[in-house]
Amino acid sequence: MSDHDHNYDGDGISRRKVLECMTWAGTGVLWTIAGGVPRSLGIVGSAQAAEASAFTFLQISDSHVGFDKAANPHALATLEEAIGKIKTLPVKPSFMIHTGDITHLSKASEFDDAERIISQSRLDVHYVPGEHDFIDEEVKLYRERYGHGTKGAGWYSFDANGVHFIGLVNVVDLKAGGLGNLGVEQLAWLADDLKGRSNSQPIVVFAHIPLWTVYPAWGWGTDDGARALDLLKGFGSVTVLNGHIHQVMQKVEGNVTFHTARSTAFPQPAPGTAPSPGPMKVADDKLRSLLGTASIIFKPGEERLAIIDTPLQG
Amino acid sequence: MMFLNLRAGAIRLAVFAVMTSQMSAVHCEEVSVKIDNFTFEPAQLTVKVGTTVTWTNRDDIPHTVVSAGKFRSQALDTDDKYSFTFSSAGDYNYFCSLHPHMVGMIRVE
Numbered sequence: 001m002s003d004h005d006h007n008y009d010g011d012g013i014s015r016r017k018v019l020e021c022m023t024w025a026g027t028g029v030l031w032t033i034a035g036g037v038p039r040s041l042g043i044v045g046s047a048q049a050a051e052a053s054a055f056t057f058l059q060i061s062d063s064h065v066g067f068d069k070a071a072n073p074h075a076l077a078t079l080e081e082a083i084g085k086i087k088t089l090p091v092k093p094s095f096m097i098h099t100g101d102i103t104h105l106s107k108a109s110e111f112d113d114a115e116r117i118i119s120q121s122r123l124d125v126h127y128v129p130g131e132h133d134f135i136d137e138e139v140k141l142y143r144e145r146y147g148h149g150t151k152g153a154g155w156y157s158f159d160a161n162g163v164h165f166i167g168l169v170n171v172v173d174l175k176a177g178g179l180g181n182l183g184v185e186q187l188a189w190l191a192d193d194l195k196g197r198s199n200s201q202p203i204v205v206f207a208h209i210p211l212w213t214v215y216p217a218w219g220w221g222t223d224d225g226a227r228a229l230d231l232l233k234g235f236g237s238v239t240v241l242n243g244h245i246h247q248v249m250q251k252v253e254g255n256v257t258f259h260t261a262r263s264t265a266f267p268q269p270a271p272g273t274a275p276s277p278g279p280m281k282v283a284d285d286k287l288r289s290l291l292g293t294a295s296i297i298f299k300p301g302e303e304r305l306a307i308i309d310t311p312l313q314g
Numbered sequence: 315m316m317f318l319n320l321r322a323g324a325i326r327l328a329v330f331a332v333m334t335s336q337m338s339a340v341h342c343e344e345v346s347v348k349i350d351n352f353t354f355e356p357a358q359l360t361v362k363v364g365t366t367v368t369w370t371n372r373d374d375i376p377h378t379v380v381s382a383g384k385f386r387s388q389a390l391d392t393d394d395k396y397s398f399t400f401s402s403a404g405d406y407n408y409f410c411s412l413h414p415h416m417v418g419m420i421r422v423e
Contacts, residue, residue, distance in 0.1 A: 067374075069374040069392065131412045131413075132376070132412075135378075135412070137388065174411055174412075175414055176380075176382075176407065176408075176409035176417055177409065177417050179415070217415070218415070276351035276352040276373070277352060278374055279374045279375065
């Protein structure tokens with residue numbers, strides 16, 4: 001995919017088209033590449049084309065502040081580049097979500113650096129934690145900074161422009177041999193949070209690890225993610241935004257669109273293409289084409305939200 | 315001179331005697347497990363009671379070594395090590411609490 005990849009189709013997308021887009025990859029991974037979908041004009045053009053009643057929010061993920069290994073010795077600098085691009089957007093997004101792994105090692109200095117850079121966007125940021133944000137000795141630094149007003153390990157919901165946003169935590173209390181985990185307490189909270197809500201209200205769920213099973217051999221999925229999706233079944237428009245896998249991947253199933261965002265720190269290999277999911281070292285001049293952020297455009301009346309992934313460099 | 319040499323020899327003998335008596339009581343073996351490419355290598359290991367196992371993280375991503383109720387490392391950054399001495403027999407299943415698909419087992423006999 002070149003400059004910008006996205007899944008938006010102004011006319012909606014037919015079931016047949018969705019099926020056409022699906023690709024079976026080797027070991028049973030079902031995912032769609034945004035085939036049959038018009039190429040983007042780029043984030044700038046798309047944002048300008050959005051109607052006044054629409055709104056845009058951004059997704060940033062996997063900053064891994066503190067990472068300094070071969071795959072990108074300057075993870076803080078590439079985060080700063082991403083924020084720099086966000087600052088120049090002609091239409092200011094309503095807010096930003098961060099889908100976790102803000103830091104690499106949960107050090108106070110890493111959280112401080114992340115905050116210093118991300119706050120330059122001058123946007124409200126709604127965070128969910130990644131597993132890298134919970135590895136300080138007392139497991140308190142993330143919660144001190146971002147846990148206010150959240151439940152349990154940091155889950156919460158809020159409404160914006162008529163859309164209901166749900167931030168979930170699937171990186172704690174992981175079980176040996178398993179994948180990401182939401183847990184019964186969080187699922188009960190989610191059921192309660194959705195109770196009595198009109199099923200015509202668009203829902204955006206965001207969490208660090210993909211809620212759907214991308215590639216279990218690398219731990220890319222959430223054991224009880226299907227239970228969360230069951231609770232969302234009745235809703236007409238559900239968008240699930242994740243990070244963790246440091247690459248764009250997408251799947252559409254019924255009224256649910258699943259999407260993962262790029263990292264701003266380092267790329268990871270496509271499922272099964274390397275011995276492990278560890279940081280992928282690429283040529284220096286290619287790195288920025290594999291890092292980036294996502295822009296999500298909501299238009300009232302449209303079933304699916306437009307998701308535009310923009311790399312740091314085309 | 316002769317006297318000195320004899321004394322040194324006697325000390326050496328005494329030290330050797332102490333060492334052998336300790337070794338017969340416990341096994342002070344040291345065994346290594348590498349963490350590489352999101353796997354514990356070797357994933358299964360059989361050791362004697364008293365053995366110290368040292369895990370070394372060779373990945374560019376932090377990992378942990380956790381056996382529920384038995385032992386738990388801090389997050390190990392690249393090249394960090396964690397050691398645990400097994401003082402009683404049994405099967406110790408462990409995993410990485412950050413990447414739980416990474417599992418391993420130490421059998422202590």
